[in-house]
Amino acid sequence: MESYRMKITDELAEAAVLGGVFLGGGGGGSYEKGLKNAKEALKLGELYLVSLDHIKDDDIVITASAVGSPASEEQYVTPEYNKKGYKIFNELLKETIGGVITNENGGGSTINGWILSAMTGIPLIDAPCNGRAHPTALMGSMGLSLLKDYKTIQVALGGNPDKEKYIEVAVKGNLASTSAIIRQAAVEAGGLVTVLRNPVKAQYLKQNAAIGGLKQAIDIGNVFLKYKDDTENILEELKKRMSLEIIAKGVVKKYEINIQGGFDVGHVVINSDKRDYDLTFWNEYMTLESNGEILATFPDLIATLDEKTGKVITSADMREKDNIIVIKVDRKNLKLGKGMFDQKLFKQAEDVLNKELIKYIF
Template identity: 45%
Template structure:
C-alpha cells in the first residue's frame, strides 16, 4: 500500500488517541510523515506479505516528551536503522513502530521512504507504553535473546550529540538507551530488537497501523461537531466510555529518568501519568487502569492531546477504553509488566489487570 498525505494525517490523529497520553507529539508525527512523502514513497505492507523468516526491526523514539533540550531530526531515525541494518548485514526486511501514538504510529515512514524498507502493518503494541520492555513483544521472556539496539540524537552545538549500537540482554540494552536519551537532551531515535516475521505474528499488535488510520478517519469525520461528538464516536467504536468533560486543574509534571511523571484532575476525575496515563480515579474508585486506554481530547476540536501538551484551564474530554478492546502485544499481556509503573506512580496497577 502506498502511503499518502491523507494516510499521514489520519495516522497522526488516530495514533494520538491510541497513544493514551504518550506516543509522542502529533506535530512531530505530521512532520515526519510529510517529510517521508517529500523524499520518497513509503510503503505499508501486510505482515503476511513477508516470509516467516524475514527480519523485522522495531523503530521508536525513546525519552521524555516534555524534555526541553530534546534534539532528534528525521535523519537520526534513518541513521539508527542504517546502523542496525549494517550490524545485521543488510537483512532487515520490514520496520514496525514500538507503539501507536501521534509520532509513534508514523515512526518508520520516513525511514521507509529513504531506505526502501517497507513499514509493516503491526506495532509492538497497539497503544503507547512507557518502558521498552512493554513494547518488546515478550522478548524479555525468550531465553538467551540478545537485544541489538542502535540510537542516535542530541544537539551537536551543545556537545550532546551521540550515536551508539549496543548488544546486551533486553533489560540492560533498554536501560543503556534510556540513559543515552538523558545524555542527548531528553530524546533519541532508536532501531532495535530484530525478530522473525513469524514472531511478530504471534506476539505483536498486528493490524494496529490500519486501526490508527481508521480511527483518524473517524476523528476527521466528526471534528466539525466538536470534541464531545468525537469522544462519543471513539468510545462507541472501541467499547469505551466518557469519564469527564471539564477544564484541567492541578496539572503537575516532572521529568525523571527520561520520563514525564505527573498528575492532573478533570472535574472529579484524578489522572496520573508516566508519559502515558496510568490511572483514572474518582475518589477511592478506580475507573481505568493502564493498559486500559485513557485519553484526553480537546473539548472544542476533538484533537487527542498527550499528557505533555495538557495545561491547567484547558477544556478536555477524558475517554477510557478497556484493555480487552485494544490490540496489545505480548509485552502488555501479563500483569508483571506493570511493576515498574507501580513503583513510579506509587499506585497499584497489577491487581486491576
C-alpha cells in the same frame, strides 16, 4: 489475516497521526511532531503500509522507536539520524533486514519507521509491537523479555551537535540492560533518541505483535478528519469503533509534571460536577480514580480531549483551566502486543507512581 498494500498519501498520513495521538493514551508524542515527520517521509519517496503476509516468515524485522520525554524542550533528531542508525544496525546484525515496524501507536510514534522505509525501500509492516502507547521499551518488546536466551541489538542516535548533545549508542545484550542504556542515552541527548532494536523473524510477529494496529489508527484518524471540531460526532463515531466510555467532562484543577529518568511523570486533577477525578501519568496515563474508586488502569486506554474541539490533548500538553473530556477504552477493545501481558513489567510503574496497578490488571 487481511491482506493489503496501502499507499501513504498526505491525507492518509494525517489520519494515521490523528488516530495515533488518540491511541497514545496521553503519551506517544505530539500530533505536530508526528505530522512533520510523516510529511518528511513522503518527501523522500513513495511509501506503502503493507500487511504481514507481504514478507516471508523467515525475513528479519526490526522495530523503530523513539525513546525519551515528550515534554523535553531540548530533544533533537533529524532524518539523517535514521539513515545512520540503520547503517550501524546492519553492520552489527550482518543479516538482510526484510521489514520495519513501529513500537507503538502515538502522535509521534505511529510514524516510527516511515522515514527509514522511505529512505531505504524496506517494507513498512502493519504489525506494531503494541496498538497503544506504553512507557518502557520492555513493554514494547512483544514478549521477548520472557525469552531467557534472546539477545537484542539496539542502536540509538539523538541530540543537537551545536549544543554538544549529539550521541550515538550501539549495544548488544539482554533486553533489560540494553534498554536501560538507551534510556540514559536519551537523557544525555537532551531528552530524545531515535532507536532501532529487537530483530526477530516475521513469524514471531504473528502471535506476539498488534497486527493491523496502524490500519486501526488510520480508521480512527479518519473520524477526526471527517468531524473536525465537532466533538459530539467524534465521540459518537469513536464509540462505534472502540466501545469507549465517557468518564467525565470538566476543568483541569491541578496539573503537575516532572521529568524523571527520561520520563514525564505527573498528576492531573479534573473537577466535574463538584467531583474530582485524579489521573496519574508516566508518559502515558496510568491510573484514573475518583473518591478512592479505581475507574481505569493502564493498559486500558485513558485519553483526554478538548471539550470544545474534540482534539486529543496529551499528558505533556495539558494545562490548568483546560476544559477536558476524560474517556476510557477497556483493554479488551484494544490491539495489544504480548508485552502488555508480562506482569513483572508493571512493577516499575508501581514504584514510580506509588500506586497499585498489578492487582487491577492481572
